[in-house]
Amino acid sequence: xxxxxxxxTRPEDATRAISPKITDPNLVVRSLSLWYGxxxxxxxxxxVIPRNQITAFIGPSGCGKSTLLRCFNRLNDLISTVRIxxxxxxxxxxxxxxxxDINALRKRIGMVFQKSNPFPKSIYENIxxxxxxxxxxxxxxxxxIVEKSLxxxxxxxxxxxxxxxxxxxxxxxxxxxLCIARAIAVEPEVILLDEPCSALDPIATTKIEQLMTxxxxxxxxxxxxxxxxQASRISDHTAFLYxxxxxxxxETEKLFINPIMKQTEDYITGRFG
Amino acid sequence: MEQNQPPFxxxxxxxxxxxxxxxxxxxxxxxxxxxxxxxxxxxxADQVIRGDAEIDSLELEIDSLCMEILARHQPMARDLRLxxxxxxxxxxxxxxxxxxxxxxxxxxxxxxxxxxKALIDIPLMARHAQKMVRDALDAxxxxxxxxxxxxxLMDDELDRRLxxxxxxxxxxxxxxxxxxxxxxxxxxxxxxIERIGDQATNxxxxxxxxxxxxVIKHGRF
Numbered sequence: 001x002x003x004x005x006x007x008x009t010r011p012e013d014a015t016r017a018i019s020p021k022i023t024d025p026n027l028v029v030r031s032l033s034l035w036y037g038x039x040x041x042x043x044x045x046x047x048v049i050p051r052n053q054i055t056a057f058i059g060p061s062g063c064g065k066s067t068l069l070r071c072f073n074r075l076n077d078l079i080s081t082v083r084i085x086x087x088x089x090x091x092x093x094x095x096x097x098x099x100x101d102i103n104a105l106r107k108r109i110g111m112v113f114q115k116s117n118p119f120p121k122s123i124y125e126n127i128x129x130x131x132x133x134x135x136x137x138x139x140x141x142x143x144x145i146v147e148k149s150l151x152x153x154x155x156x157x158x159x160x161x162x163x164x165x166x167x168x169x170x171x172x173x174x175x176x177x178l179c180i181a182r183a184i185a186v187e188p189e190v191i192l193l194d195e196p197c198s199a200l201d202p203i204a205t206t207k208i209e210q211l212m213t214x215x216x217x218x219x220x221x222x223x224x225x226x227x228x229x230q231a232s233r234i235s236d237h238t239a240f241l242y243x244x245x246x247x248x249x250x251e252t253e254k255l256f257i258n259p260i261m262k263q264t265e266d267y268i269t270g271r272f273g
Numbered sequence: 274m275e276q277n278q279p280p281f282x283x284x285x286x287x288x289x290x291x292x293x294x295x296x297x298x299x300x301x302x303x304x305x306x307x308x309x310x311x312x313x314x315x316x317x318a319d320q321v322i323r324g325d326a327e328i329d330s331l332e333l334e335i336d337s338l339c340m341e342i343l344a345r346h347q348p349m350a351r352d353l354r355l356x357x358x359x360x361x362x363x364x365x366x367x368x369x370x371x372x373x374x375x376x377x378x379x380x381x382x383x384x385x386x387x388x389x390k391a392l393i394d395i396p397l398m399a400r401h402a403q404k405m406v407r408d409a410l411d412a413x414x415x416x417x418x419x420x421x422x423x424x425x426l427m428d429d430e431l432d433r434r435l436x437x438x439x440x441x442x443x444x445x446x447x448x449x450x451x452x453x454x455x456x457x458x459x460x461x462x463x464x465x466i467e468r469i470g471d472q473a474t475n476x477x478x479x480x481x482x483x484x485x486x487x488v489i490k491h492g493r494f
Contacts, residue, residue, distance in 0.1 A: 229347050256349050258486030268349040270281065 017248040017260040018047065020237050026051035026190060026220045027072060032086035034067055034076065041067045043244045044086070049190075054212060054221045056235035056252070058228055060272065064244040065224045069192050072222065073109040074102055090190075107134070110183035114195040116175035118167035118182075123150075123159050126167045126178055130186040145185055152218075153181035154211050173204025180211065184219070191215065193223040197230065209234050228268055232256045240264045281346045285355065288338050289414070292359055292366075295331040296410040298324065299366050300403055302373035303469060307399035309380040310462055313388060318377035328370040335363045351483075358483040362413075365472045365479075369406060372465040372472070379462040389445070389455050394434045398466045401431055405473035412477060418484035421477035425489075431470035438463045 027049035034042040042064045049055050057065035067076065074095060076082045088095050095105055107130075118126050127146040128136075136142055146163070150156040155177045159170070167178055176196055183191055193212070197205040212221055212234055225231050231238050232252060239249040240263075248255060248264040259265045266272050302321050309318035339360050342348060348356055383389075405427050412420035442456040442463075478490040 228349065232349070257353060259350050265350045269352050270346075 013260050017250070017264070018246060020048075020050075020249055020251050022048045022050045022237075024051045025049065026091070027222075028089040029068075029071075030087045030089065032068070032071065032084070032088065034064075034071065034085075035081075035083045036079065037081040041244050042071075045241075045244075045246045046086075047239060047246055047249050049220060049222055050237065051220050052216055052218070053236040054216050054223060054234055056231035056238045057222070057224045057241060058226075058231050058238060058267075059241035059247075060267065061226075062243075063241040065239075065241050066194055067244075068241065069194055069222060069224050072190065072192055073106045073111055075111070077102065107186050108188050109190040109192060110186065110188035111192040111194070112176070112179050112183055112196050114198050116172060116179050116199070118170070118175050118178050120166065120168060122164050123167050123170070123178065124163040126182050127185045130182060134186060149181040149185040150178075152184050152215070153177045154207060154214070155181055171204070173200050173207060176200060176204070176208060177211065180208075180215075184215070188219065190220040190222065193221065195224055195226060198226065205230070228256075240267060242267070281342070281348075281352075284338065284342050284346075285352065288335065288342065288356075288359055291331060291335050291338065292363065293410060293414065295328060295335065295363065295366050295370075296406065296413075298328050298331065299369040299373070300406045300410070302328070302370050303376075303399060303403045303406065303466075306373040306376035306380065307396060307466075309377050310383070311396055313380070313384045315381055315384045318380040318384075321377040322374050325370055325374050328367055332363050332367040335359060354483045354486060358413075358479045361479050362476045365475045366406075369469050369472045372469050375465045376462045379458045379465075383455055383458050386455055389452060389459060394438050394441075395459070395463055395466065398431060398434045398438070398463060401427065401434070402466050402469040402473070405431070405470055406476075409473045409476045409480065412480050413483075416480075416484050418481045421480040421484070422489075424477045425474050428470045428474045431467050435463055435467040 025048045029045055029047050029049075032042055032045045033040065045064075045068060057068060059065050070076045071084070071088060072090075072095070076084070084096065090105070090109070094100070119129060121129070124146055127149050128142045131142060131145050136145065147156060147160075150159060155174060158174060159165075159178075167175065170178060176199075180191070180196075197208050200208065209230065212223070215221060216236075223231075223235065235252045237249065238252045238255045240247045240255065240259075240261075242263055248259055248261045250259070255264065256268060259268065302324060305317050305321045305324075308314060309321065339356055342356055346352075405424050408420060408424045408427075411417070412424060439460065442460050446453045446456045475490070481487060481489050
């Protein structure tokens with residue numbers, strides 16, 4: 001089949017390409033630009049993340065998807081050379097408001113990273129750590145949080161008889177689910193996941209994907225993934241970024257079956273470059 | 274043992290090639306079947322019937338390649354629409370060849386008896402159906418949704434001619450009841466040609482989906 005059949009994307013398509021129907025917004029990104037020193041990593045990105053759904057960010061390495069994800073709980077603030085313009089509204093309030101309590105924000109917007117990073121403590125302590133530093137002291141309450149979080153992360157049945165063992169004794173997939181349990185122990189509203197399955201085997205990946213699908217009942221999930229099949233399997237909406245720009249943002253099915261922008265089509269069909 | 278697999282693009286080209294081959298064989302089978310009927314040539318009818326095995330095996334080869342591409346490459350966007358289109362239109366094409374076999378079988382039966390006075394519109398219908406199949410394959414190759422839509426519109430003409438054939442054959446049977454069995458066989462042949470048009474329409478509806486991701490079947494034209 002000819003590669004030349006699809007016409008070059010027209011200017012009016014660019015507007016149509018970022019138009020998913022979102023009735024219940026949770027996070028709203030407004031004209032967000034970000035620089036690492038002199039290098040601009042995000043260019044005027046605007047999009048709306050819906051509540052209780054899974055939104056996936058896809059794109060080639062260096063396209064800005066992880067940078068955008070880290071903006072949601074202001075992790076980029078930890079990098080001194082970062083400069084940000086634009087805004088992100090969480091439940092209608094700017095997270096970049098100078099009065100915003102970053103610790104409180106990160107409690108409400110939790111994060112799970114590519115490489116599982118349990119604390120070198122027991123399974124129990126890993127989960128109880130967050131609630132403890134928030135002031136929960138009563139053992140009975142902590143026990144209940146640990147059980148609820150581990151159940152929520154579909155890990156309870158596998159670890160309930162060895163809560164005192166080191167978290168590092170768990171398998172890679174179990175460690176990642178432990179990190180998800182740790183994130184939900186502080187009862188966030190949003191969970192950000194930065195390539196959470198890239199170091200896992202297919203069985204552990206399936207478990208995490210199933211878990212994400214279950215978790216969206218209670219949380220808003222935003223996931224960065226290199227795995228397009230994963231994005232197409234689990235997400236409700238997908239955003240394609242390229243060179244720091246949001247190229248297309250659609251309902252996942254629409255984006256993977258009939259993308260509007262030629263760049264999206266070229267990327268998801270492997271014709272990039 | 275490690276095997277070198279052809280790249281994705283090569284497999285897609287191979288698939289398109291196979292689809293055109295099966296389509297070409299179908300188009301040829303329609304022409305031969307009608308020759309067998311019009312020229313009362315049982316040898317040509319046998320050729321169509323024997324040739325059906327090749328079309329069946331092409332269908333299996335296409336199915337197998339589609340499964341392999343899906344399993345190995347998990348295609349997306351237009352590649353996904355191409356594969357699903359091929360999966361859906363291959364049985365339509367194979368069915369077209371089956372109708373050509375039906376026509377040939379009727380030809381063999383008719384050749385056992387004396388000729389009918391007139392073959393009515395059957396050669397015209399066959400040429401029309403053949404053109405629909407040819408144009409459908411062209412629309413597939415060129416990824417041309419408008420051309421596919423034009424083929425769909427051609428189907429009405431085939432339906433009209435079938436209706437006309439039915440009326441004329443009915444008159445024949447009333448006028449001369451000794452022709453009833455031959456006229457009925459001829460009617461079955463005409464119906465097979467009309468069904469070829471329907472299959473070509475299905476193929477074209479799927480081609481529009483492949484090109485535009487738009488479903489136009491079941492009255493959504």
